[in-house]
Amino acid sequence: MESNKPKLAIVGTGMSGLACADGLGQHFEISLFDKSRGLSGRISTRRGKAHAFDHGAQYFRAKTELFASWLKPFEGNGHLQPWTPRHVYFGADGSRKAHRDVSSKFVFVSGMSAIGKVLLADRPDWKLYLDCMVDLVTGNAGKIFLHCGEERFGPFSHVVLAMPPQQVQALVTPNIAFADALKSAQMIGCHSLMLGYRDEEAPDMDWDCAHFEDEILGFSAVNSTKPGRSGGFAIVVQTKHQWSELHIENNLDTVGSIMKERFETITGIKTDASGYNRVHRWRYASTQTAAASEGSPYLLDKATGLSATGDWCRGSKIEDAFLSGSALAAHLVSQLT
Ligand SMILES: Cc1cc2nc3c(=O)[nH]c(=O)nc-3n(C[C@H](O)[C@H](O)[C@H](O)COP(=O)(O)OP(=O)(O)OC[C@H]3O[C@@H](n4cnc5c(N)ncnc54)[C@H](O)[C@@H]3O)c2cc1C
16 A cells, blocks of 8 residues: 655665664655565675585674664574683784673674664565665656666655765765765775585684784684574684785785684694685774764765764764664654655
Protein backbone atom coordinates (compact mmCIF):
# COMPACT_ATOMS: atom_id res chain seq x y z
CA MET A 1 0.00 0.00 0.00
CA GLU A 2 1.30 3.51 -0.85
CA SER A 3 2.21 5.45 2.28
CA ASN A 4 1.37 9.14 2.60
CA LYS A 5 4.57 9.92 4.50
CA PRO A 6 7.18 12.11 2.76
CA LYS A 7 9.70 10.03 0.80
CA LEU A 8 13.29 10.26 1.93
CA ALA A 9 16.33 8.50 0.45
CA ILE A 10 19.51 7.56 2.25
CA VAL A 11 22.53 6.70 0.12
CA GLY A 12 24.94 4.53 2.13
CA THR A 13 24.02 1.79 4.59
CA GLY A 14 26.98 2.11 6.98
CA MET A 15 26.31 2.95 10.63
CA SER A 16 25.55 6.62 9.90
CA GLY A 17 22.96 5.75 7.23
CA LEU A 18 21.39 3.03 9.38
CA ALA A 19 21.23 5.29 12.47
CA CYS A 20 19.73 8.09 10.40
CA ALA A 21 17.11 5.76 8.88
CA ASP A 22 16.24 4.46 12.31
CA GLY A 23 15.72 7.94 13.69
CA LEU A 24 13.57 8.99 10.72
CA GLY A 25 11.63 5.81 10.11
CA GLN A 26 8.34 6.67 11.82
CA HIS A 27 8.00 9.96 9.99
CA PHE A 28 9.22 9.21 6.47
CA GLU A 29 8.99 6.51 3.86
CA ILE A 30 12.62 5.39 3.76
CA SER A 31 14.54 4.09 0.74
CA LEU A 32 18.11 2.91 1.32
CA PHE A 33 20.70 2.63 -1.44
CA ASP A 34 24.15 1.06 -1.41
CA LYS A 35 26.68 0.31 -4.11
CA SER A 36 27.79 -2.83 -2.25
CA ARG A 37 26.09 -6.21 -2.30
CA GLY A 38 25.67 -6.09 1.47
CA LEU A 39 24.74 -3.64 4.20
CA SER A 40 26.83 -2.01 6.95
CA GLY A 41 29.64 -0.29 4.99
CA ARG A 42 33.00 -0.35 6.75
CA ILE A 43 31.51 -2.55 9.49
CA SER A 44 32.17 -5.45 7.21
CA THR A 45 32.70 -9.19 7.18
CA ARG A 46 34.33 -11.16 4.37
CA ARG A 47 33.42 -14.85 4.18
CA GLY A 48 35.59 -17.46 2.44
CA LYS A 49 34.60 -21.13 2.08
CA ALA A 50 35.79 -22.05 5.56
CA HIS A 51 36.76 -18.74 7.20
CA ALA A 52 35.25 -15.40 8.12
CA PHE A 53 37.02 -12.08 8.66
CA ASP A 54 35.90 -8.74 10.03
CA HIS A 55 38.19 -6.92 7.65
CA GLY A 56 36.93 -3.41 8.42
CA ALA A 57 35.96 -2.33 11.94
CA GLN A 58 37.18 -4.78 14.56
CA TYR A 59 35.11 -3.93 17.62
CA PHE A 60 33.55 -0.87 19.17
CA ARG A 61 32.89 0.92 22.38
CA ALA A 62 29.75 2.70 23.55
CA LYS A 63 30.83 5.79 25.48
CA THR A 64 27.57 7.72 25.21
CA GLU A 65 24.26 6.86 26.82
CA LEU A 66 22.50 7.39 23.47
CA PHE A 67 24.55 4.76 21.66
CA ALA A 68 24.50 2.34 24.61
CA SER A 69 20.71 2.46 24.82
CA TRP A 70 20.30 2.06 21.03
CA LEU A 71 22.46 -1.08 21.27
CA LYS A 72 20.47 -2.64 24.15
CA PRO A 73 17.96 -4.60 22.00
CA PHE A 74 20.82 -6.20 20.02
CA GLU A 75 22.45 -7.27 23.29
CA GLY A 76 19.14 -8.78 24.40
CA ASN A 77 18.78 -10.92 21.29
CA GLY A 78 22.43 -12.05 21.22
CA HIS A 79 23.46 -10.07 18.12
CA LEU A 80 25.79 -7.95 20.22
CA GLN A 81 28.33 -9.55 22.54
CA PRO A 82 31.30 -8.41 24.60
CA TRP A 83 34.76 -9.46 23.43
CA THR A 84 37.56 -9.72 25.99
CA PRO A 85 40.72 -10.40 23.99
CA ARG A 86 44.19 -10.99 25.40
CA HIS A 87 46.30 -8.03 24.28
CA VAL A 88 49.95 -7.88 23.39
CA TYR A 89 52.13 -4.91 22.49
CA PHE A 90 55.08 -5.26 20.10
CA GLY A 91 57.58 -2.42 20.60
CA ALA A 92 59.79 -0.90 17.88
CA ASP A 93 62.86 -2.27 19.72
CA GLY A 94 61.66 -5.88 19.30
CA SER A 95 60.19 -5.99 22.81
CA ARG A 96 56.95 -7.75 23.52
CA LYS A 97 54.75 -7.22 26.51
CA ALA A 98 51.23 -8.08 27.59
CA HIS A 99 49.12 -4.97 27.14
CA ARG A 100 46.48 -4.15 29.72
CA ASP A 101 43.29 -2.86 28.17
CA VAL A 102 40.25 -3.36 30.34
CA SER A 103 37.84 -1.12 28.38
CA SER A 104 34.62 -2.83 27.31
CA LYS A 105 34.66 -3.94 23.70
CA PHE A 106 31.68 -5.17 21.74
CA VAL A 107 31.25 -7.02 18.47
CA PHE A 108 28.23 -7.85 16.36
CA VAL A 109 27.41 -11.55 15.95
CA SER A 110 27.88 -13.64 13.83
CA GLY A 111 30.12 -11.10 12.10
CA MET A 112 30.51 -7.33 12.39
CA SER A 113 28.40 -6.73 9.26
CA ALA A 114 25.41 -8.50 10.88
CA ILE A 115 24.11 -5.20 12.28
CA GLY A 116 22.63 -4.08 8.93
CA LYS A 117 20.72 -7.31 8.29
CA VAL A 118 19.51 -7.60 11.88
CA LEU A 119 18.22 -4.02 11.90
CA LEU A 120 16.52 -4.39 8.52
CA ALA A 121 14.80 -7.62 9.53
CA ASP A 122 12.96 -5.53 12.12
CA ARG A 123 12.11 -2.67 9.72
CA PRO A 124 10.16 -4.39 6.90
CA ASP A 125 8.77 -1.10 5.57
CA TRP A 126 12.23 0.24 4.56
CA LYS A 127 12.94 -0.15 0.85
CA LEU A 128 16.41 -1.46 0.11
CA TYR A 129 18.38 -1.19 -3.13
CA LEU A 130 21.75 -2.97 -2.96
CA ASP A 131 24.35 -3.21 -5.73
CA CYS A 132 23.04 0.20 -6.71
CA MET A 133 25.74 2.83 -7.17
CA VAL A 134 24.17 6.29 -7.16
CA ASP A 135 26.09 8.20 -9.83
CA LEU A 136 23.95 11.31 -10.20
CA VAL A 137 21.54 13.41 -8.14
CA THR A 138 19.11 15.66 -10.03
CA GLY A 139 16.09 17.83 -9.25
CA ASN A 140 15.42 20.36 -6.50
CA ALA A 141 14.55 20.34 -2.83
CA GLY A 142 11.24 18.52 -2.39
CA LYS A 143 11.63 16.74 -5.74
CA ILE A 144 15.01 15.01 -5.93
CA PHE A 145 15.91 12.05 -8.14
CA LEU A 146 18.69 9.50 -7.73
CA HIS A 147 20.24 7.87 -10.77
CA CYS A 148 21.95 4.48 -10.72
CA GLY A 149 23.17 3.85 -14.24
CA GLU A 150 20.08 3.68 -16.45
CA GLU A 151 17.66 3.58 -13.51
CA ARG A 152 16.05 6.61 -11.90
CA PHE A 153 14.50 6.65 -8.41
CA GLY A 154 12.30 9.31 -6.81
CA PRO A 155 11.09 11.91 -6.41
CA PHE A 156 12.29 12.26 -2.81
CA SER A 157 11.59 15.18 -0.54
CA HIS A 158 15.09 14.96 0.94
CA VAL A 159 18.25 12.92 0.28
CA VAL A 160 20.83 11.97 2.92
CA LEU A 161 24.32 11.14 1.65
CA ALA A 162 25.78 8.78 4.28
CA MET A 163 29.24 8.09 2.90
CA PRO A 164 32.84 9.37 3.09
CA PRO A 165 33.29 13.04 2.10
CA GLN A 166 35.05 12.35 -1.22
CA GLN A 167 32.08 10.20 -2.28
CA VAL A 168 29.64 12.95 -1.20
CA GLN A 169 31.66 15.45 -3.21
CA ALA A 170 31.19 13.37 -6.37
CA LEU A 171 27.40 13.71 -6.07
CA VAL A 172 26.89 17.37 -5.12
CA THR A 173 27.47 20.64 -6.98
CA PRO A 174 30.65 22.54 -6.03
CA ASN A 175 28.59 25.47 -4.71
CA ILE A 176 26.52 23.46 -2.23
CA ALA A 177 26.16 25.29 1.10
CA PHE A 178 28.42 22.83 2.94
CA ALA A 179 31.15 22.73 0.26
CA ASP A 180 33.84 24.19 2.55
CA ALA A 181 33.09 21.86 5.43
CA LEU A 182 33.12 18.93 3.02
CA LYS A 183 36.52 19.95 1.67
CA SER A 184 37.91 20.32 5.19
CA ALA A 185 37.31 16.63 6.00
CA GLN A 186 40.25 14.36 5.22
CA MET A 187 40.15 10.57 5.16
CA ILE A 188 43.10 8.19 5.13
CA GLY A 189 43.49 4.63 3.81
CA CYS A 190 44.27 1.22 5.32
CA HIS A 191 45.02 -2.32 4.13
CA SER A 192 43.63 -5.46 5.78
CA LEU A 193 45.40 -8.80 5.35
CA MET A 194 43.17 -11.85 5.92
CA LEU A 195 44.80 -15.16 6.81
CA GLY A 196 42.63 -18.28 7.07
CA TYR A 197 44.44 -21.37 8.37
CA ARG A 198 43.44 -25.00 7.94
CA ASP A 199 43.07 -26.80 11.29
CA GLU A 200 46.41 -28.62 10.98
CA GLU A 201 48.37 -25.41 10.26
CA ALA A 202 46.73 -23.10 12.86
CA PRO A 203 49.42 -21.34 14.92
CA ASP A 204 49.56 -21.67 18.68
CA MET A 205 48.70 -18.19 19.96
CA ASP A 206 48.94 -16.55 23.36
CA TRP A 207 47.24 -13.31 22.26
CA ASP A 208 44.02 -12.33 20.48
CA CYS A 209 44.77 -8.67 19.78
CA ALA A 210 48.16 -7.15 18.90
CA HIS A 211 49.23 -3.50 18.79
CA PHE A 212 52.40 -2.64 16.89
CA GLU A 213 54.84 0.20 17.33
CA ASP A 214 55.83 -0.10 13.70
CA GLU A 215 55.91 1.95 10.55
CA ILE A 216 53.92 -0.62 8.50
CA LEU A 217 51.66 -2.60 10.85
CA GLY A 218 49.13 -1.11 13.24
CA PHE A 219 46.88 -3.79 14.64
CA SER A 220 46.03 -7.47 14.41
CA ALA A 221 43.17 -9.59 15.74
CA VAL A 222 42.56 -13.31 15.88
CA ASN A 223 39.13 -13.00 14.37
CA SER A 224 38.07 -16.52 15.26
CA THR A 225 38.35 -15.71 18.99
CA LYS A 226 35.49 -13.23 18.77
CA PRO A 227 32.21 -14.61 20.12
CA GLY A 228 29.77 -16.35 17.79
CA ARG A 229 32.24 -16.78 14.90
CA SER A 230 32.01 -19.87 12.74
CA GLY A 231 34.74 -21.26 10.49
CA GLY A 232 38.44 -21.95 10.88
CA PHE A 233 41.28 -20.12 12.58
CA ALA A 234 41.41 -16.61 11.13
CA ILE A 235 43.74 -13.65 11.64
CA VAL A 236 43.27 -10.08 10.38
CA VAL A 237 46.31 -7.79 10.17
CA GLN A 238 45.89 -4.06 9.53
CA THR A 239 48.41 -1.44 8.45
CA LYS A 240 49.21 1.95 9.87
CA HIS A 241 47.03 4.42 7.98
CA GLN A 242 49.98 6.66 7.10
CA TRP A 243 51.81 3.74 5.49
CA SER A 244 48.76 2.74 3.45
CA GLU A 245 48.27 6.28 2.28
CA LEU A 246 51.74 6.18 0.72
CA HIS A 247 51.02 2.79 -0.91
CA ILE A 248 47.32 3.20 -1.72
CA GLU A 249 47.78 2.68 -5.49
CA ASN A 250 50.21 -0.23 -5.13
CA ASN A 251 49.46 -3.71 -6.37
CA LEU A 252 47.66 -5.68 -3.62
CA ASP A 253 49.92 -8.75 -3.99
CA THR A 254 52.96 -6.56 -3.35
CA VAL A 255 51.29 -4.95 -0.33
CA GLY A 256 50.32 -8.43 0.95
CA SER A 257 53.90 -9.72 0.66
CA ILE A 258 55.26 -6.71 2.59
CA MET A 259 52.63 -7.10 5.33
CA LYS A 260 53.22 -10.85 5.69
CA GLU A 261 56.97 -10.50 5.88
CA ARG A 262 56.67 -7.81 8.54
CA PHE A 263 54.07 -9.75 10.53
CA GLU A 264 56.24 -12.90 10.56
CA THR A 265 59.34 -10.92 11.55
CA ILE A 266 57.63 -9.17 14.44
CA THR A 267 55.38 -11.93 15.81
CA GLY A 268 57.13 -15.13 14.67
CA ILE A 269 53.77 -16.38 13.37
CA LYS A 270 53.84 -18.00 9.94
CA THR A 271 51.64 -16.47 7.27
CA ASP A 272 51.47 -19.32 4.74
CA ALA A 273 47.80 -19.88 5.50
CA SER A 274 46.40 -22.06 2.76
CA GLY A 275 42.70 -21.68 3.69
CA TYR A 276 42.47 -17.99 2.73
CA ASN A 277 45.12 -15.41 2.01
CA ARG A 278 44.06 -12.00 0.65
CA VAL A 279 44.41 -8.27 1.10
CA HIS A 280 41.67 -5.66 0.99
CA ARG A 281 42.33 -1.99 0.35
CA TRP A 282 40.28 0.65 2.16
CA ARG A 283 40.73 3.90 0.32
CA TYR A 284 38.70 5.91 2.86
CA ALA A 285 39.26 3.96 6.07
CA SER A 286 39.58 6.53 8.80
CA THR A 287 39.10 10.23 9.47
CA GLN A 288 42.31 12.22 9.55
CA THR A 289 40.57 15.58 9.90
CA ALA A 290 36.90 15.79 10.84
CA ALA A 291 34.62 18.20 8.96
CA ALA A 292 34.51 21.70 10.32
CA SER A 293 30.74 21.60 10.76
CA GLU A 294 30.12 24.43 13.24
CA GLY A 295 28.81 22.41 16.14
CA SER A 296 26.43 20.04 14.33
CA PRO A 297 27.77 16.57 13.57
CA TYR A 298 26.24 16.58 10.07
CA LEU A 299 26.07 18.86 7.01
CA LEU A 300 22.84 20.22 5.56
CA ASP A 301 21.86 22.38 2.59
CA LYS A 302 18.19 23.35 2.89
CA ALA A 303 18.11 24.89 -0.59
CA THR A 304 18.97 21.64 -2.40
CA GLY A 305 17.36 19.27 0.12
CA LEU A 306 20.63 17.37 0.51
CA SER A 307 22.47 16.48 3.70
CA ALA A 308 25.60 14.51 4.55
CA THR A 309 26.48 12.33 7.51
CA GLY A 310 29.26 9.95 8.51
CA ASP A 311 31.90 9.27 11.16
CA TRP A 312 34.01 12.02 9.52
CA CYS A 313 31.52 14.66 10.69
CA ARG A 314 32.77 14.24 14.27
CA GLY A 315 35.47 11.53 14.60
CA SER A 316 36.60 8.18 13.24
CA LYS A 317 34.69 5.43 15.02
CA ILE A 318 31.44 3.50 14.71
CA GLU A 319 30.01 5.50 17.60
CA ASP A 320 30.82 8.75 15.74
CA ALA A 321 28.94 7.48 12.67
CA PHE A 322 25.97 6.57 14.87
CA LEU A 323 25.92 9.95 16.63
CA SER A 324 26.21 11.83 13.33
CA GLY A 325 23.37 9.87 11.69
CA SER A 326 21.03 10.08 14.66
CA ALA A 327 21.64 13.82 15.19
CA LEU A 328 20.81 14.45 11.52
CA ALA A 329 17.64 12.35 11.86
CA ALA A 330 16.52 14.34 14.92
CA HIS A 331 17.11 17.60 13.04
CA LEU A 332 15.23 16.47 9.91
CA VAL A 333 12.27 15.25 11.97
CA SER A 334 12.05 18.65 13.67
CA GLN A 335 12.40 20.59 10.38
CA LEU A 336 10.57 18.53 7.78
CA THR A 337 7.58 17.04 9.59
C1 LIG B 1 40.12 -1.14 8.45
C2 LIG B 1 39.19 -0.40 9.38
C3 LIG B 1 39.23 -0.64 10.74
C4 LIG B 1 38.35 0.04 11.61
N1 LIG B 1 38.35 -0.28 12.93
C5 LIG B 1 37.42 0.26 13.74
C6 LIG B 1 37.26 -0.19 15.07
O1 LIG B 1 37.95 -1.13 15.50
N2 LIG B 1 36.33 0.43 15.86
C7 LIG B 1 35.52 1.43 15.38
O2 LIG B 1 34.66 1.93 16.13
N3 LIG B 1 35.63 1.86 14.10
C8 LIG B 1 36.54 1.29 13.27
N4 LIG B 1 36.62 1.67 11.97
C9 LIG B 1 35.81 2.81 11.51
C10 LIG B 1 34.33 2.42 11.30
O3 LIG B 1 34.25 1.34 10.43
C11 LIG B 1 33.61 3.64 10.74
O4 LIG B 1 33.73 4.71 11.66
C12 LIG B 1 32.12 3.45 10.45
O5 LIG B 1 31.83 2.16 10.02
C13 LIG B 1 31.73 4.49 9.42
O6 LIG B 1 30.36 4.40 9.07
P1 LIG B 1 29.76 5.42 8.01
O7 LIG B 1 28.30 5.16 7.90
O8 LIG B 1 30.18 6.80 8.37
O9 LIG B 1 30.48 5.11 6.61
P2 LIG B 1 30.64 3.77 5.78
O10 LIG B 1 30.60 2.59 6.67
O11 LIG B 1 31.83 3.97 4.92
O12 LIG B 1 29.33 3.71 4.85
C14 LIG B 1 29.25 4.36 3.61
C15 LIG B 1 28.41 3.49 2.67
O13 LIG B 1 28.12 4.26 1.51
C16 LIG B 1 28.17 3.40 0.38
N5 LIG B 1 28.37 4.28 -0.79
C17 LIG B 1 29.40 5.14 -1.02
N6 LIG B 1 29.22 5.80 -2.18
C18 LIG B 1 28.04 5.34 -2.71
C19 LIG B 1 27.31 5.63 -3.89
N7 LIG B 1 27.72 6.56 -4.77
N8 LIG B 1 26.14 4.96 -4.11
C20 LIG B 1 25.69 4.03 -3.23
N9 LIG B 1 26.35 3.71 -2.08
C21 LIG B 1 27.51 4.36 -1.83
C22 LIG B 1 29.34 2.47 0.69
O14 LIG B 1 29.24 1.27 -0.06
C23 LIG B 1 29.15 2.24 2.19
O15 LIG B 1 28.33 1.10 2.45
C24 LIG B 1 37.46 0.99 11.08
C25 LIG B 1 37.40 1.21 9.69
C26 LIG B 1 38.25 0.50 8.84
C27 LIG B 1 38.14 0.70 7.35
